Amino acid sequence: MEGFEIARNEKIVSRDGPSHDAGDLLSSNEKPQTEQTEATTLDGNSPILSLYLTFDTTLPSPPILQPSFDGREPPPCPDLTAYSDPLTWGPARKSILLILSCLATFLTAYTAGAYAPPAAIMASDFGTSRLVIVVGITTFCMGFALAPMALAPLSEIWGRYPIFIVAGFVFVIFQAVCSVMPDAAGMIVSRFLVGIGGSVFSAVVGGVLADLWEKEERNTPMALFSGAVLAGTGAGPLVSAALIETVESNNLAWKWSFWVQVILDVVLLLFLIFFFKESRASVLLTRKAKKLNEWYEKLEKHGVYGQWLSSDLVLTASTASSQVTITPVTKERSSAAGPRLRRIRWVVKADEQRASLGQIVLTSVRRPFRLLLTEPVVFCFSLWAAFSWGVLYLSFSVVPFLYGANFAMSSRVYVAMMIASAVATVVGIYQEHLLKHSQWKRQEDDFEYSKSRFWAFMRRRFPAEAPEARLYFTCITALLLPIGLFIAFLASDGKRGYLTAVGLGLATWGIYSVYLATFNYLADTYHIYASSALAAQSFCRNVLGGCFPLITTIMFTNLGLKGAGGMLGGIASGLTILPWVLLFYGERIRAKSKFAITLAK
Numbered sequence: 001m002e003g004f005e006i007a008r009n010e011k012i013v014s015r016d017g018p019s020h021d022a023g024d025l026l027s028s029n030e031k032p033q034t035e036q037t038e039a040t041t042l043d044g045n046s047p048i049l050s051l052y053l054t055f056d057t058t059l060p061s062p063p064i065l066q067p068s069f070d071g072r073e074p075p076p077c078p079d080l081t082a083y084s085d086p087l088t089w090g091p092a093r094k095s096i097l098l099i100l101s102c103l104a105t106f107l108t109a110y111t112a113g114a115y116a117p118p119a120a121i122m123a124s125d126f127g128t129s130r131l132v133i134v135v136g137i138t139t140f141c142m143g144f145a146l147a148p149m150a151l152a153p154l155s156e157i158w159g160r161y162p163i164f165i166v167a168g169f170v171f172v173i174f175q176a177v178c179s180v181m182p183d184a185a186g187m188i189v190s191r192f193l194v195g196i197g198g199s200v201f202s203a204v205v206g207g208v209l210a211d212l213w214e215k216e217e218r219n220t221p222m223a224l225f226s227g228a229v230l231a232g233t234g235a236g237p238l239v240s241a242a243l244i245e246t247v248e249s250n251n252l253a254w255k256w257s258f259w260v261q262v263i264l265d266v267v268l269l270l271f272l273i274f275f276f277k278e279s280r281a282s283v284l285l286t287r288k289a290k291k292l293n294e295w296y297e298k299l300e301k302h303g304v305y306g307q308w309l310s311s312d313l314v315l316t317a318s319t320a321s322s323q324v325t326i327t328p329v330t331k332e333r334s335s336a337a338g339p340r341l342r343r344i345r346w347v348v349k350a351d352e353q354r355a356s357l358g359q360i361v362l363t364s365v366r367r368p369f370r371l372l373l374t375e376p377v378v379f380c381f382s383l384w385a386a387f388s389w390g391v392l393y394l395s396f397s398v399v400p401f402l403y404g405a406n407f408a409m410s411s412r413v414y415v416a417m418m419i420a421s422a423v424a425t426v427v428g429i430y431q432e433h434l435l436k437h438s439q440w441k442r443q444e445d446d447f448e449y450s451k452s453r454f455w456a457f458m459r460r461r462f463p464a465e466a467p468e469a470r471l472y473f474t475c476i477t478a479l480l481l482p483i484g485l486f487i488a489f490l491a492s493d494g495k496r497g498y499l500t501a502v503g504l505g506l507a508t509w510g511i512y513s514v515y516l517a518t519f520n521y522l523a524d525t526y527h528i529y530a531s532s533a534l535a536a537q538s539f540c541r542n543v544l545g546g547c548f549p550l551i552t553t554i555m556f557t558n559l560g561l562k563g564a565g566g567m568l569g570g571i572a573s574g575l576t577i578l579p580w581v582l583l584f585y586g587e588r589i590r591a592k593s594k595f596a597i598t599l600a601k
Contacts, residue, residue, distance in 0.1 A: 042305035046343050053289045053346040055085040055281070060307035062299060063341065075298040083288035086211045086279045093277070094212050098221055100268075100276050101208050102228040104164075104201035107268055109232025110239075111175070111198055111261055112140060115191070116396035116549070117240040117410070118254035125251055126184045133184060134397060134549050136191035141393070141546025143195025145539045148203030152531065153364045155204045157357065159283040160211070161276060163200055168269040171197030175265055179258035202229070203538060206519065207531070211279040219432035219520065226516045227425030230508055233392055234417030237399065241414070245407040282350040289346035296345065306341040367529070368536035375533070375593055377525065377582070381518050382537040384575045388481060388514040389541040390548035391568060395504055397552035402500065402561075409497050416505030424477075424512035431473040440464045467524045468586045471579040474517040478579060481510025482572035489565020510572075517579065525590065 051057075115137055123130040155163040174193040181187045209221045240257040247253040278284060296307070354360070371378045395413070403409040434440070438447075439455040441464050449455065458464075462472060488503025518537055523530040556564045582589065 042341060042343060044300065044305070046305065048343045048345055050347045051344050052349050053285060053292075055088075055285065059292070060309050060344070062307050063304055072302065074302045074304060075295060078291045078295050080288055080291065082277075083284045083291070086281055086284070087214060089212065096275055097208060097212060097277065097279060098224065100271055101201075101205045102224055104168075104268055104272070105205055105225055106228040106232040106235070107261070107264055108171075108198040108201040109229045110236035110264075111194065112137070112393070113233045113236030113396055114240040114257055114261060115140070115236075117237050117244055117400060118257050120400065121244065121250045121254045122184075122187070125254065126182075126187070128184045131550065131553065133187070136188050137393065137396065137549045138546035139188050139192035140195035140198075141542045143192045143197075144199040144202065145542035145546070147196040147199040148535060148538060149365045149368075150361050151200050152203050152207065152535065153360045154357075155200075155207060156280060156282070157354065157360070159278045159280045160204060160208055161278045163204060164272055164276060165269070167197045167200035168265070168272055169197075171201075172262060172265045172269055173197075175258060175262045179255050179262065203535075206534065208279050210523075211281060215524065218523075220429050222519055223425050223428040223432070223516060226428070226512055226519070227421050229515070230392075230421035230424070230512050231418050233396075234414045234421065234508070237396060238411055238414035238418070241407050241410050244405065282348065286348045286351055289348050293345050296343075300343075306343050309340050309342050309344070364532070364535070367532040368539060371526075371529065371533050372536040372540070377586075377589060377593070378522065378533050378536050380578050381522060382540040384578050385514055385518045385537045386540040386544040387571060387575055388511045389545040391481070391485070391507060391572070392511050393545040394548040394552050394568075395507075397549040398556065401553055401556060412497065412501040413504050416501040417508045420505040420508040421512060424509045427477070428512070428516055435464045435469055435472075437464075462583075466587075467521060467590075468583050470517055470520040470524060471583050471586075474513045475576075475579045475583060477513035478510050478517070478576050480506045481514065482569045482576060484508070484510060485565055485569035485572055489569070490562050521582075 116134070119133040119136075120130050123133045126133070151163055151167065171194060174190050174197065178187060178190045178194065181190055205225060206222075209218060209225060213221055239260060243256050243260070244250075244253045247256055278287075299305075355363070372382055373379070395417070399410045399413050437455075439450055439452065440458055442459065443449070449459075463469070484503045484505065484507030486503070487506065488500045491499035491503070519534065522533040522537065526533045559567065
């Protein structure tokens with residue numbers, strides 16, 4: 001074993017090495033007798049060295065553990081298997097968290113869509129207009145837009161699990177409150193609180209996926225997550241419309257639409273409580289450090305002081321805020337020094353470098369709007385995603401506007417949206433596999449490419465490693481949004497029932513493409529600022545999505561079906577130019593970005 005020299009009263013940062021489980025810690029009966037005698041030099045007055053802990057840190061071993069003079073056994077090393085790096089978890093464990101995350105996202109989207117079909121019945125029951133009731137969709141979206149500004153950074157400090165559980169309780173409680181609400185004002189406020197609770201299952205799920213998968217492996221989980229969102233928006237109104245058709249009493253029909261959600265959400269909450277595991281790496285590392293430090297304190301109460309430390313490189317810092325300097329130890333000095341017995345405590349670097357909670361929340365609120373106003377890429381993607389989300393929420397109101405209580409007609413649209421979401425998810429996963437094609441990716445020098453001119457052209461002009469690779473397929477599939485809108489609203493009257501379903505299904509596929517491309521491209525382009533860039537587009541997306549249901553009836557009444565549909569399709573056609581612009585000029589645009597330049601340095 002090689003040792004390192006330690007300056008007294010200095011902070012020591014251990015060198016990263018292979019991690020060891022608790023059973024791998026060595027007892028001092030494996031140490032030379034000359035080293036064991038050093039144990040007698042340590043006591044409760046000896047200085048304590050603080051070491052930085054990482055997932056790769058080789059844990060030192062304590063001196064020999066013997067029963068104390070009164071016969072008490074020394075405390076055993078705690079089980080540390082629960083505090084491993086989430087990126088190294090097995091497929092089964094990751095799959096469970098992915099399923100729970102997608103289920104939570106599905107039910108959140110379900111809640112957004114399930115509110116629209118019974119809106120007319122609620123308006124009649126409350127003695128108000130349908131437009132007033134539809135404001136509940138807007139306030140739901142406002143909760144979705146605002147809450148993540150605070151909840152997302154809190155999940156990074158306190159962990160994903162507690163935020164999920166607390167938000168889940170808020171989500172369930174106010175869903176139940178909605179089911180017994182006697183007036184429109186209370187319903188609108190309750191929907192805002194439901195949106196706050198449900199927002200976690202959209203905003204923080206992206207963080208969970210980032211916790212579990214590296215960037216290169218993240219597309220498939222993100223595709224499934226995005227598919228769950230779009231499928232939920234179709235399932236919610238479908239079930240609510242079926243309840244209206246089935247339940248004889250109108251009063252019970254709209255209440256049952258909420259009761260079904262409460263039942264599903266309670267089941268989800270129970271699954272999260274018992275099966276969801278903390279995935280935030282820094283939180284797990286902090287808990288691991290706390291567990292080890294508690295064990296060291298118990299050992300010292302037992303009379304065992306210190307741990308055997310050895311390394312060939314030491315990072316020392318006199319204070320937490322000082323500059324870290326590297327102090328190499330030569331092989332000769334290391335061999336001469338041998339292992340050293342020192343009292344230690346573990347600290348996590350991320351905890352020391354973290355700003356105050358208030359500063360974190362302030363940055364979480366301020367930076368997204370700064371990116372939105374100063375970064376053309378963020379602004380354009382936010383506009384594109386916001387309009388797409390507005391069209392999705394518009395469908396919640398336009399289907400009742402077109403078909404009223406006709407369940408047979410409206411159900412076709414909702415089923416088409418769900419089918420389109422499933423197909424788009426499968427295609428999205430397949431597209432990512434194409435980007436990993438051996439002839440497309442840049443390989444090592446000794447790799448023999450085929451003589452195909454097509455693949456040579458693709459490697460040269462459209463490299464799979466470029467951030468714009470996320471947009472290659474989106475340039476085509478995003479065209480389904482305007483095409484679907486034209487089919488849905490410009491069709492002839494005789495075939496409108498079927499073509500509206502087909503058109504809104506294709507539009508849903510296009511919305512899916514925009515949603516997935518926005519997440520992936522902004523994450524790849526802005527790296528450490530990705531959460532802020534995504535928060536900016538999420539804010540715009542939910543604000544505009546909440547506004548569209550309010551103007552749907554007015555727009556289609558004044559402009560007519562073909563006029564409103566043509567206008568929406570025209571706007572969607574104009575916005576599909578954005579990925580093409582970035583495809584050809586993305587590198588040039590990023591070169592002028594202050595944030596991109598900072599990341600490059």
